[in-house]
Amino acid sequence: MKPEALKELIYKMADDLLILGHRNSEWTGIGPLLEEDIAFSSMAQDKVGQAQNLYQILHSLGESEPDIVAFTRNAPQFHNCQLVELPIGEYDFSLVRHFLFDTADALRWEMLTISSYEPLAQVAKKFQGEIRYHVLHAKTWITQLGSATEESISRLQLALNYAFPFALGIFESSPYEKEIIAEGYFGGEELLKEKWMEKIKSVLNETQLILPDEKIITPVLGGRVGIHTEHLQPLLDEMTEVVALEPHAEW
Amino acid sequence: MVTRDTLLEILESVKDPEIPTVSLVDLGVIYNIEIEESGVVHIQMTPTFAGCPALRFMQFEVERVLTEHGIAHRVEVNFEQAWSSNLVTDRGRERLKSFGLAPPPRFIGEPDLEKLLNKVPCPFCDSVNTDLRNPFGPTLCRSMHYCNDCRQMFEQFKPV
Numbered sequence: 001m002k003p004e005a006l007k008e009l010i011y012k013m014a015d016d017l018l019i020l021g022h023r024n025s026e027w028t029g030i031g032p033l034l035e036e037d038i039a040f041s042s043m044a045q046d047k048v049g050q051a052q053n054l055y056q057i058l059h060s061l062g063e064s065e066p067d068i069v070a071f072t073r074n075a076p077q078f079h080n081c082q083l084v085e086l087p088i089g090e091y092d093f094s095l096v097r098h099f100l101f102d103t104a105d106a107l108r109w110e111m112l113t114i115s116s117y118e119p120l121a122q123v124a125k126k127f128q129g130e131i132r133y134h135v136l137h138a139k140t141w142i143t144q145l146g147s148a149t150e151e152s153i154s155r156l157q158l159a160l161n162y163a164f165p166f167a168l169g170i171f172e173s174s175p176y177e178k179e180i181i182a183e184g185y186f187g188g189e190e191l192l193k194e195k196w197m198e199k200i201k202s203v204l205n206e207t208q209l210i211l212p213d214e215k216i217i218t219p220v221l222g223g224r225v226g227i228h229t230e231h232l233q234p235l236l237d238e239m240t241e242v243v244a245l246e247p248h249a250e251w
Numbered sequence: 252m253v254t255r256d257t258l259l260e261i262l263e264s265v266k267d268p269e270i271p272t273v274s275l276v277d278l279g280v281i282y283n284i285e286i287e288e289s290g291v292v293h294i295q296m297t298p299t300f301a302g303c304p305a306l307r308f309m310q311f312e313v314e315r316v317l318t319e320h321g322i323a324h325r326v327e328v329n330f331e332q333a334w335s336s337n338l339v340t341d342r343g344r345e346r347l348k349s350f351g352l353a354p355p356p357r358f359i360g361e362p363d364l365e366k367l368l369n370k371v372p373c374p375f376c377d378s379v380n381t382d383l384r385n386p387f388g389p390t391l392c393r394s395m396h397y398c399n400d401c402r403q404m405f406e407q408f409k410p411v
Contacts, residue, residue, distance in 0.1 A: 035385040042387035049302020122330040129411040
């Protein structure tokens with residue numbers, strides 16, 4: 001057992017889900033349609049719930065309680081990819097981010113169902129069922145808007161061009177990548193990225209959107225080792241505002 | 252020492268806090284009940300959805316009811332058996348319908364969502380002339396539909 005490698009893997013997944021869940025919850029009350037407001041709120045709740053369960057697994061591996069881990073770390077201690085901390089922007093960006101991230105996440109959980117670390121394999125089987133709905137939602141909107149009008153196509157294209165280099169940061173290699181693969185915890189970011197590229201290409205082929213050429217793009221890395229944009233700390237300050245008022249309150 | 256039948260009767264009284272006609276046993280949330288040699292009752296529960304906010308409350312309720320009946324117990328929540336809507340019993344499905352929620356359709360293998368979420372029978376008038384309005388709803392477990400025959404909106408317990 002390589003606890004540091006395992007914890008690293010789970011931390012980055014949990015942090016991705018917590019931060020993206022928080023971002024997506026920012027659509028609550030301001031979604032462009034009532035149904036979309038409900039959709040993003042529901043998906044955000046799923047993601048935060050999944051993050052909590054992953055922090056619970058980390059707790060069983062010796063880390064602090066989920067509430068402490070979620071609410072008392074600062075930006076350099078978070079291992080989420082930079083993609084998820086970016087502000088929600090307009091709905092076009094949020095939909096594109098949702099499509100890029102959730103497609104990868106669904107594939108990640110699929111790969112994790114055969115993890116040698118049993119608790120991870122168990123939650124993977126559970127979360128797969130939930131994320132199936134997220135992927136359905138993303139695919140539906142990208143497919144519809146990606147071939148609808150000049151405006152919808154150009155807005156999604158611009159968002160895709162902007163988001164794609166950040167999305168490549170999802171697959172930033174872990175400092176423990178070799179151990180993670182050798183121990184059978186997870187099949188690795190390289191393999192995940194291959195499956196992801198195939199999947200997003202197949203969806204985008206049904207639209208008028210063009211995937212940027214990976215060969216000439218510089219991926220935005222750093223999130224996995226605590227290097228973040230100027231957006232993460234303000235997000236954390238806001239997310240922890242209530243807890244910070246009275247850190248020892250009983251809820 | 253309590254008998255299994257009595258135990259099941261007692262647990263039947265613990266309902267989903269938001270769907271008070273359906274018990275946790277019928278939902279498949281309580282998925283394993285064992286009476287150990289010592290007489291201690293071991294209950295295993297599994298979350299319907301990872302983000303379900305009612306889970307902690309449901310666990311407390313199970314513990315409270317067992318304590319009330321003076322039954323020594325050990326209640327655990329884990330993911331050893333991933334919850335699926337297929338685990339809802341026939342009685343649970345009837346009770347969901349009587350509450351006005353379309354029960355989750357059973358499926359084999361991976362659910363084909365595009366098929367399962369469409370033409371859902373209306374729990375009020377049984378018509379299949381219905382439309383999906385939103386695969387997401389007011390809680391994680393529900394999707395939203397509209398019946399073109401009796402002209403009412405209804406929710407479905409999502410197949411997952």
